[in-house]
Amino acid sequence: MSPLFNDIFLRACRNESVPHTPVWFMRQAGRYQAEYRAIREKYSFFEISHHPEICAQVTKMPVDNLGVDAAILFADIMTPLKARGLDVSIVENVGPVIKHPIRTGSDLAQLHQLEPNRDLPFVLETIETLHQQLTVPLIGFAGAPFTLASYLIEGGPSKNYHLTKAFMYTHSEDWQALMNDLAEMTITYLSAQIRAGAQAVQIFDSWVGSLSCEDYSRYIAPTMQHIFQALRETDAVTLYFSAGAGHLLPEWVKLPVDVLSVDWRTAPEGLTNAKVPQAIQGNIDPALLLAPWPLLQERVERLLDQMNGRSGYIFNLGHGVFPEVKQETLLRLTEFVHHYTSK
Structure with a gap:
């Protein structure tokens, strides 16, 4: 590891003292970048991840261009399921689309079990390359069982998750079998990423905020407890993300996870160390990246001031960067957060 390695992100994840607030952005590699758009003219989304040199280049670009304190692997949450034989495609401006949605607990069992070295050597090679090249931590990631299940059952993105919830409520044994299968896949996949060189792993449970606390506690929490407890056996720090899930914080604080991600609908006043250890x-809110700079700066200053009293804080968006954002805005924002919080 380079003696110039910037470990501020990892220290913040562990609630340790840092010289300034670390910054990274979800979807920090993407269509807002001219370099990325040029690459996408030649390769599809999945094709990029199958070429380790190109994937490593795409992953590194935000670090080089923005000065962020962490890189996140360029991949998709459906990658391990596709590697197991699932017929899934990434449709532009739509997201993952499943050709044959599952309807019974045995449907997913027809896929072979994930063996990362056999099924995803290109992902592991990308991580190994980045581990040698980066001077900031690399975040590996995976989709959480509920969010993956929602795509598998709905057949693609959903506004209400009615089919997913109906399956969960009415087929309890099949649902638990599905959760168990996806949990073991997630543990296997993330453990392989960590062995390859990822110093942190984030689990994206993007759509679990559609559940009530009662349903989360009953149908999801035991699975997430199992996953995060298994990952505690590694040296990596763990992060958990969802959108619109602030009401689930009372359940989340019980999880053996290092970092909880919140979006703009969660008030900073409720995020003290006493309430969220x-x-x-x-x-x-990513939409603020399109606001005039004085307004964006005002909102960011207020957030940083409110977080100044707690240990363990990483500046990020409540969701991902979208194509209309200017790279210059992200660069200016990164530099501002670093300067404003420097001690």
Whole structure:
């Protein structure tokens, strides 16, 4: 590891003292970048991840261009399921689309079990390359069982998750079998990423905020407890993300996870160390990146001031960067957060 390695992100994840607030952005590699758009003209989303040199280049670009304190692997949450034989495609401006949605607990069992070295060597090679090249931590990631299940059952993105919830409520044994299968896949996949060189792993449970606390506690929490407890056996720090899930914080604080991500709908006043002992990541509304700079700066200053009294804070967005954002805005924002919080 380089003696110039910037470990501020990892220290914040562990609630340790840092010289300034670390910054990274979800979807910090993407269509807002001219370099990325040029690459996408030649390669599809999945094709990029199958070429380790190109994937490493895409992953590194935000670090080089923005000066962020962490890189996140360029991949998709459906990658391990596709590697197991699932017929899934990434449709532009739509997201993952499943050709044959599952309807019974045995449907997913027809896929072979994930063996990362056999099924995803290109992902592991990308991570190994980045581990040698980066001077900031690399975040590996995976989709959480509920969010993956929602795509598998709905057949693609959903506004209400009615089919997913109906399956959960009415087929309890099949649902638990599905959760168990996806949990073991997630543990296997993330453990392989960590062995390859990822110093942190984030689990994206993007759509679990559609559940009530009662349903989360009953149908989801035991699975997430199992996953995060298994990952505690590694040296990596763990992060958990969802959108619109602030009401689930009373359940989340019970999880053996290092960092909880929140979005702009969660008030900073409720994120003290006493209420949330884990480190916190978030939570600027990505839409503010299109606002005039004085307004964006005002909102960011207010957030940083409110977070100044707690240990363990990582500046991020409440969701991902979208194509209309200017790279210059992200660069200016990164530099501002670093300067404003420097001690």
